[in-house]
Amino acid sequence: MPDTELFIGLMSGTSADSIDAALVDLSDGRCQLLATHSSDISDLKQEIHALGLRGDNEIQRLGQLDRELGVRFAKAANQLLTRQKIPHKSIRAIGSHGQTLRHQPPSEGQGHPFSLQVGDPNTIAHHTGITTVADFRRRDIALGGQGAPLVPAFHRAAFHAPGISRAIVNIGGIANITLLPADEAQPTEGHDTGPGNGLMDAWIWRHRQRHFDDDGDWARRGKVIPALLERLLRTPYLAQPAPKSTGRELFNIDWLDRQLEEMTTVCATADVQRTLLEFTAASIADAVTAHHTDAQEVYLCGGGVRNRVLSGQIAERLAPRRVATTDELGIPPDWVEAAAFAWLARQTLHGLPGNAPEVTGAREAAILGAIYPA
Numbered sequence: 001m002p003d004t005e006l007f008i009g010l011m012s013g014t015s016a017d018s019i020d021a022a023l024v025d026l027s028d029g030r031c032q033l034l035a036t037h038s039s040d041i042s043d044l045k046q047e048i049h050a051l052g053l054r055g056d057n058e059i060q061r062l063g064q065l066d067r068e069l070g071v072r073f074a075k076a077a078n079q080l081l082t083r084q085k086i087p088h089k090s091i092r093a094i095g096s097h098g099q100t101l102r103h104q105p106p107s108e109g110q111g112h113p114f115s116l117q118v119g120d121p122n123t124i125a126h127h128t129g130i131t132t133v134a135d136f137r138r139r140d141i142a143l144g145g146q147g148a149p150l151v152p153a154f155h156r157a158a159f160h161a162p163g164i165s166r167a168i169v170n171i172g173g174i175a176n177i178t179l180l181p182a183d184e185a186q187p188t189e190g191h192d193t194g195p196g197n198g199l200m201d202a203w204i205w206r207h208r209q210r211h212f213d214d215d216g217d218w219a220r221r222g223k224v225i226p227a228l229l230e231r232l233l234r235t236p237y238l239a240q241p242a243p244k245s246t247g248r249e250l251f252n253i254d255w256l257d258r259q260l261e262e263m264t265t266v267c268a269t270a271d272v273q274r275t276l277l278e279f280t281a282a283s284i285a286d287a288v289t290a291h292h293t294d295a296q297e298v299y300l301c302g303g304g305v306r307n308r309v310l311s312g313q314i315a316e317r318l319a320p321r322r323v324a325t326t327d328e329l330g331i332p333p334d335w336v337e338a339a340a341f342a343w344l345a346r347q348t349l350h351g352l353p354g355n356a357p358e359v360t361g362a363r364e365a366a367i368l369g370a371i372y373p374a
Helices: 042-051 058-084 121-128 138-142 151-159 198-208 214-221 226-233 253-261 269-291 308-318 333-349
Strands: 006-012 018-025 032-040 091-104 114-118 132-134 166-171 174-180 189-195 297-301 322-325 370-372
Touching: 006 058, 006 333, 018 058, 018 333, 032 058, 032 333, 042 058, 042 091, 058 091, 058 114, 058 121, 091 121, 091 333, 114 138, 121 132, 121 370, 132 333, 151 166, 151 174, 151 189, 151 333, 166 269, 174 269, 189 198, 189 269, 198 214, 198 253, 198 269, 214 269, 214 308, 226 253, 226 269, 269 308, 297 308, 297 333, 308 322
Parallel strands: 006 091, 091 132, 166 297, 297 322
Antiparallel strands: 006 018, 018 032, 091 114, 132 370, 166 174, 174 189
């Protein structure tokens, strides 16, 4: 159909496990997920996380990783189209988030704020033959914003329902929430709540050489350590007012080690994992109840949804609110963020804003991203 607008969204999150590719029909601004593909990049995970911290020969390693991820993002998009037997010329554009290496939002004494994503969009455009839109965060930062989270504007477009107050919770390596007020005249709210799967992933990798705790099975065997949980919940970031955003720069394995060093007793590794799960659940639930008290419904998305122990603890803490997944709103939870960057690409090509200044703290709404023609 001549009016059909097909976009591909590419997303690799904080956990750096895979590239998610989503084919989305965004005709007339509506969002219909047509097909998905996930491409494993766990072989690059250690290098991605190492470059997220300070190290040696960073510029050379950065340049190599930027190109390598550009190739892999392009491959994921190509594989998606090949499997669906859809010609590349049918795709209006690719929206690529890239892989975040460092995120340094505005903060006193930190110099210029910045957010750095890699996955060269020139390489993506070349290898796919599809116009690519990328580098979505830095315009918001240039306007004094956090550059994150960017998904609340998409959440509003895709999930808002008049007369119903909803909270959307995305649980990736870092977790973030969006409040969609019942009154359409009220602003969208949102921020990063703190760790999602990231700390649990790092802990299970160190002790069991697994990239994630499948369904929370290891955490299920442990017990919450109250003193450790209390200590984690005193992290100053959690009490900061929005707008705010965070990442592995704060919530990383070295930070966790420092918290454990302050404990007076040795903690069993499974008990630490269980406590980290409870920390994630508590920080998410506390953010919803503290900032979004009128939310009637809570919908979860992101990789954390697959951890049923985590989802169960969030639901228990948020009772009697109804807690479900975005499956019920028409987009499977694993694909919301990839769909969001397809939508952001469309916003850019149509000359429409992609950020929500009330969320990020930017001085104004702005067209985000740079366009790399095919």
